[in-house]
Amino acid sequence: MAINASKPTGVSAGNSADAQITTTAGHVYWVGATAGATGGLFHLRDGTADSATSLFSVSMPANSVAYFGPFDPPIPFATAIRLDAPGTNLLVNVCYG
Secondary structure, X not given: OOXXXXXXXXXXXXXXXXXXXXXXXXXXXXXXXXXXXOOXXXXXXEOOOOOOEEEEEEEEOOOOEEEEOOOOOOEEEOOOEEEEOOOOOEEEEEEEO
């Protein structure tokens, strides 16, 4: 299935800590991330709490930049999309719809 480019409805605003990307079900189309001096692990979780199921996780090396996607098909989140990130060492952008 090809990605329908009209489906994404937003890009999160460069989150550097835990953030609720959506409060309802949705899809993730791509993720962009940068890591500072110590790197770090982040998760995209299907829910509204850091204990929700992780559907996407990445361990970023120190001083790195990475782009993931476009996902085809997009990653479905049945409940909500939550970024679980450790403090301010990471900056994560999520394209969702």
